[in-house]
Amino acid sequence: MTAFTPARKLLRDTVRKLMATHATREYVRGKDKAKAYPYELYDAWVSAGMLGAAIPEQYGGMGGNAVDLAICVEEIAYVSADFQMCYGGSMFCALALLMKGSAAQKRYWLPKIVSGERRFSISMSEPEAGSDVGALRTKAERRGDSYVINGQKLWNTAAGARDNTMFVYLKTDPSVHYRKGISLMLVDNDTPGVKLVKLDMLGRHCAGTYEVFFADAKVDADRLVGGENKGWECVLSGLEIARGVSSAGNCGSAQGVVDRATAWAKERKHFGRPIGANQSIAHMIADMQTEVAAAKALTYQAAFKVAAGEDALAEITMAKLFSSETYVKVANMGMQIMGGYGYSMEFDMQRHYRDCRSATIAAGSSQIQRNLIAGLMGLKVQ
Numbered sequence: 001m002t003a004f005t006p007a008r009k010l011l012r013d014t015v016r017k018l019m020a021t022h023a024t025r026e027y028v029r030g031k032d033k034a035k036a037y038p039y040e041l042y043d044a045w046v047s048a049g050m051l052g053a054a055i056p057e058q059y060g061g062m063g064g065n066a067v068d069l070a071i072c073v074e075e076i077a078y079v080s081a082d083f084q085m086c087y088g089g090s091m092f093c094a095l096a097l098l099m100k101g102s103a104a105q106k107r108y109w110l111p112k113i114v115s116g117e118r119r120f121s122i123s124m125s126e127p128e129a130g131s132d133v134g135a136l137r138t139k140a141e142r143r144g145d146s147y148v149i150n151g152q153k154l155w156n157t158a159a160g161a162r163d164n165t166m167f168v169y170l171k172t173d174p175s176v177h178y179r180k181g182i183s184l185m186l187v188d189n190d191t192p193g194v195k196l197v198k199l200d201m202l203g204r205h206c207a208g209t210y211e212v213f214f215a216d217a218k219v220d221a222d223r224l225v226g227g228e229n230k231g232w233e234c235v236l237s238g239l240e241i242a243r244g245v246s247s248a249g250n251c252g253s254a255q256g257v258v259d260r261a262t263a264w265a266k267e268r269k270h271f272g273r274p275i276g277a278n279q280s281i282a283h284m285i286a287d288m289q290t291e292v293a294a295a296k297a298l299t300y301q302a303a304f305k306v307a308a309g310e311d312a313l314a315e316i317t318m319a320k321l322f323s324s325e326t327y328v329k330v331a332n333m334g335m336q337i338m339g340g341y342g343y344s345m346e347f348d349m350q351r352h353y354r355d356c357r358s359a360t361i362a363a364g365s366s367q368i369q370r371n372l373i374a375g376l377m378g379l380k381v382q
Contacts, residue, residue, distance in 0.1 A: 008071060011053075011064075015075040018048055023079045025348070031082075032351055035205035037161050038083055045076075045087060046116035054095060059110035066306040069095075070248035070299060077252030081327075081355040084252065085207035086119075088245040089158045093120030093167045096238040100184070100226040109165075109186070122242070123166040123187075123212060124235075125155040131368045133169070133235060134178035138214060140170040140185060142228075145221050147172075147185060149193070149214040157362070159210040160196045164189045166212070167238070173229050182231035186223040193217030203354030239364065240313060243320040244306065246363040247299040250323035253359075254292045254330050257352050261285055261334040264341075281337060288330045295323040314376045321369035324359035331356040 004012065022044045031038050045051060054069040055061025062068070069091060077084035094113045097120075098106060112118040129135035138151025149170060159166055166187045173181035189196060195213040226234050262285055265276030275281050302315035331352045335342040342349035360366045371381045 004071075008068065011068060012071050012075060014048065015050065015072050016078075018044060018050075019075060019079045023083065028080050028083070028351075029348070031206045032080075035208070037158070037208065038086060038206055039162075041083060042086060042119075043116060046114075049114075050087070051090065051094075051116060052114040054091065055098065055110055055114055059106060060114040061110070066244060066303040067300070069245065070303040073245050073248040074252035074255075074296075077249035078256040080206075081249060081253040081352070081359070082204045082206045084249040085157050085204060086161070088249055089122060089207070090120045092238065092241040092245045093122060095241045096167065096234060097225065099237045099241075100230075100234045102225075104222070105186075105225065117163065119158070119161050119164040121156060121158045121161070121164055121166050121189075122238070123153045123156045123159060123168040126152060127154050130155070131365060133182070133232075136169060136171050136178065136182060138168070138170050139174065140172050140183065140219070142172075142221070147219050147221060147224070149185070149187065149217040149219060151214050153212040153214075155362075156196075156210045156212050157204070158207040159189055159212055160198055160208050161189075167225075169231055169235065172231075176229075179232040181229055182235075183228050184225040184231045184234040185219055186225065187214075187217065187219055191217050191219065202357060203351070204358060240316055242363045243316050244299075244302060244312075246359070247295070247302070247316070247319040247323040250320075250327040250359050251292065251296045251299050253352065253356065254288075254295065254323070254327040257327070257330045257334045257349070258285065258288045258292055260349060260352075261288065261330075261337045264338050268338075268341075275337070284333055284337060288333055291326045292330065295319070295326045298322055314373065317369050317372050317376070320363065321366055321373065325366060327356045327359045 022041050049062055050072050052061030053064045053072050057063040073084055073088050076087050090113055097109055126137060138153060140147040140149045166189055168185050168187045170183055170185060171181060172183040193215045194217050197211045199209045199211055201209045265281050265285060266274050268275050298319040302312045302319045305312035305315055334349050335353050338349050341347050374381050
């Protein structure tokens with residue numbers, strides 16, 4: 001992995017200080033308990049220019065790339081995986097638009113993301129279509145200069161945030177193979193005919209997970225991204241970005257778990273000495289840190305390849321797989337180290353234990369990642 005430049009070290013330190021100032025332990029716990037979106041923190045990200053971290057300067061961004069984005073995501077997720085979903089969702093949609101949007105769409109939408117005027121969220125999964133994109137049933141029919149949308153989406157993270165525009169994948173030609181018959185459209189969440197229902201989930205309460213219903217929702221044709229029936233290309237580019245963002249978030253959250261478990265092991269005493277003095281505990285923490293370091297190495301290897309314009313599909317996929325499973329593993333071990341205190345809602349470890357469980361599911365399950373890695377190795381998985 002290439003070392004960070006002084007500018008990237010400064011970016012990391014700036015985001016870290018911002019999070020320490022605006023996302024205190026009390027703030028994080030309060031938002032989690034209230035299941036409330038962190039609008040104040042999001043505004044602080046906007047003021048610091050973080051929504052432009054990987055957006056070209058011509059659209060008001062900082063002109064950075066995948067590495068800069070990974071740094072921001074990792075530092076946010078260190079404090080809260082839930083908060084990272086609010087930031088990361090907007091960013092990976094913005095980058096998908098940067099890659100596949102028209103010149104006019106980029107001029108219109110990207111400055112709005114950088115300024116905080118709009119937020120973005122992904123809307124792909126359905127009750128019978130998660131990893132199986134070919135099973136999409138929500139459809140859009142062309143009527144003059146507009147499209148009319150009908151159907152249902154599920155597991156939509158942060159879809160209910162105010163000033164949010166959803167990146168909705170739709171069936172636009174059911175007569176052909178799904179790779180030639182789906183499209184991507186931008187739909188504001190307050191569009192007439194759109195109904196959102198916030199679901200009661202185990203974790204990640206602040207970003208929120210939504211079910212979305214479309215009943216003759218009318219969207220102008222200029223909201224179509226990449227061209228009609230060209231959505232599959234957007235899926236591929238968008239998922240790669242999403243998995244890169246997800247990997248950096250998993251690394252940050254996992255490191256947060258390790259640091260909390262380490263601090264606890266140094267302070268908590270049994271039989272007159274810190275529990276970290278026991279070899280069994282010390283070795284657990286050493287293994288946790290080693291696996292997190294390995295996950296970071298994979299993640300930034302992928303980020304640097306993306307930044308260099310190289311094919312990083314294999315690296316991104318391996319990073320997503322390993323980082324997500326590492327976060328789940330260290331959160332489980334952190335609970336064990338803290339014992340009953342970890343299980344208590346008065347301590348933060350239980351939040352990580354809840355939030356981590358979606359890491360191996362969202363943005364492609366671990367099983368999907370393994371299939372893809374095997375396929376890239378020339379193995380034909382049935």
